Amino acid sequence: MSGKAPPGPYGFDNLPQPLPLRAYQNMAIVLRTGLLLTVILFVSGLALFFVVHPGESLSTLFSSKSFLRFLDPGALFNGLGHGDPAAILTLGMLVLVATPMARVLTGMIYFHEHGELDMSLVTLAVLTLLLVGALLLGPFLAHL
Amino acid sequence: MATQGWPRPAIWARRHAAGQYELRETLSGPTVAHGPVELLLVTLLLLLFAIGAGFLGSLAGLGGGVIIVPILVILFHVPFVLAVGASAISVLATSNTAGSAYVHDHLTDLRIGMFLEIATVPGALIGATLTIYLTKAGLVPLLLIALGVVLLATIPGSFLRHHSEVPEGVVPDHLSRRLGFGGSYQDKHLRRQVDYMGESTKPALGVMFSAGIVSGMFGIGSGVLKVLALDRAMKLPMKVSTATSNFMIGVTAAAGAGVLLAAGYMNPVLAAPVALGTTLGAFVGSRILPGLSNSVVRYVFLVLMAVLAVELILRGLGIG
Numbered sequence: 472m473s474g475k476a477p478p479g480p481y482g483f484d485n486l487p488q489p490l491p492l493r494a495y496q497n498m499a500i501v502l503r504t505g506l507l508l509t510v511i512l513f514v515s516g517l518a519l520f521f522v523v524h525p526g527e528s529l530s531t532l533f534s535s536k537s538f539l540r541f542l543d544p545g546a547l548f549n550g551l552g553h554g555d556p557a558a559i560l561t562l563g564m565l566v567l568v569a570t571p572m573a574r575v576l577t578g579m580i581y582f583h584e585h586g587e588l589d590m591s592l593v594t595l596a597v598l599t600l601l602l603v604g605a606l607l608l609g610p611f612l613a614h615l
Numbered sequence: 616m617a618t619q620g621w622p623r624p625a626i627w628a629r630r631h632a633a634g635q636y637e638l639r640e641t642l643s644g645p646t647v648a649h650g651p652v653e654l655l656l657v658t659l660l661l662l663l664f665a666i667g668a669g670f671l672g673s674l675a676g677l678g679g680g681v682i683i684v685p686i687l688v689i690l691f692h693v694p695f696v697l698a699v700g701a702s703a704i705s706v707l708a709t710s711n712t713a714g715s716a717y718v719h720d721h722l723t724d725l726r727i728g729m730f731l732e733i734a735t736v737p738g739a740l741i742g743a744t745l746t747i748y749l750t751k752a753g754l755v756p757l758l759l760i761a762l763g764v765v766l767l768a769t770i771p772g773s774f775l776r777h778h779s780e781v782p783e784g785v786v787p788d789h790l791s792r793r794l795g796f797g798g799s800y801q802d803k804h805l806r807r808q809v810d811y812m813g814e815s816t817k818p819a820l821g822v823m824f825s826a827g828i829v830s831g832m833f834g835i836g837s838g839v840l841k842v843l844a845l846d847r848a849m850k851l852p853m854k855v856s857t858a859t860s861n862f863m864i865g866v867t868a869a870a871g872a873g874v875l876l877a878a879g880y881m882n883p884v885l886a887a888p889v890a891l892g893t894t895l896g897a898f899v900g901s902r903i904l905p906g907l908s909n910s911v912v913r914y915v916f917l918v919l920m921a922v923l924a925v926e927l928i929l930r931g932l933g934i935g
Contacts, residue, residue, distance in 0.1 A: 534882065564886060601866070
């Protein structure tokens with residue numbers, strides 16, 4: 472390639488090695504498992520919702536109030552224990568949001584295992600930002 | 616509230632009290648009662664519309680998520696912030712489906728994807744925060760106009776062609792050399808091994824930050840901006856650029872969705888059928904895509920997007 476390239480361990484003359492096949496496979500498994508779980512939870516939760524709450528009004532679609540309680544882990548587990556469809560659907564959303572986070576964690580582990588300190592720190596920062604958003608920023612905005 | 620008295624052309628409009636976009640109703644729902652059959656019917660309609668959006672979006676190469684918010688807001692009169700939440704959930708679901716296939720094919724550059732997420736994730740956090748803040752401040756019309764403008768801007772952007780199958784004259788920058796932004800893959804079409812490296816990582820970070828803000832604000836994938844960063848700035852091969860962009864969409868959407876969910880702006884009864892429908896539609900679309908000439912579908916989709924965008928802007932301006 473033409474041009475003056477800045478120094479570094481990698482270039483066209485020394486291409487970086489791809490992550491091991493196992494890393495790719497594990498990430499695909501994480502994504503597929505998360506998606507499968509979500510689909511199961513969404514389908515069963517929706518079906519159960521219309522069985523358990525046949526008289527629910529259309530207003531349900533325009534409100535989030537009746538689902539807020541399941542953001543509390545205790546209430547969520549209690550709701551799941553009682554087969555509450557809203558709790559099942561909320562768990563589906565949580566699984567869906569958590570799936571990419573699990574994928575980032577998987578990447579971080581592999582970068583760490585292969586001694587790529589810079590990339591493992593980058594993925595740690597991404598994971599931290601995701602957790603800060605969901606665990607601190609979101610609840611803060613709820614009470615703004 | 617500035618939004619009171621907007622026209623409600625859909626069949627459910629007349630049943631709603633004016634001002635349904637107000638925050639109190641986003642959280643507690645409108646007080647007007649509806650029959651139980653309606654909820655089931657509307658949920659089935661949501662599912663059908665989402666299947667259609669996912670299918671057309673997949674054939675058009677833009678993703679169905681881009682028209683989910685306008686459909687929910689204009690046709691179903693869902694409060695804007697809840698529509699954004701449902702759309703973000705649907706984008707997450709479809710990106711998990713596409714992402715797993717791309718990762719499995721080893722076309723995704725994991726280093727580049729994960730590094731650029733350092734820009735898209737804070738962007739998405741800021742975007743979701745902006746949407747919640749503007750909703751609380753009663754400025755939903757501003758959000759409607761902004762989304763309309765973004766959709767209109769996406770239309771010419773969607774005609775951006777990939778730089779080339781395999782870009783030439785790439786000069787790896789310092790970050791690419793240090794962090795290993797490059798690699799090689801076996802291209803079945805070209806019947807050879809393609810070696811690549813990235814360049815201009817810092818400009819790409821800036822574009823990705825903007826993509827994150829748009830994604831977080833409106834619950835969309837911002838694929839056009841991501842292609843700009845990966846394809847135009849970093850000069851990655853087309854296949855790597857597409858796969859890496861899809862890989863990143865999930866994490867970006869998760870950042871925005873996480874904030875909206877934790878802040879209480881998600882309705883699972885709304886989000887579940889939308890996510891299921893969009894994913895199913897996109898899956899079917901991707902299966903039949905290779906055997907279909909999609910230029911007509913693409914133009915139909917873009918026209919539909921333009922109509923929805925104009926409707927959003929008119930509503931934001933209180934016209935129509």
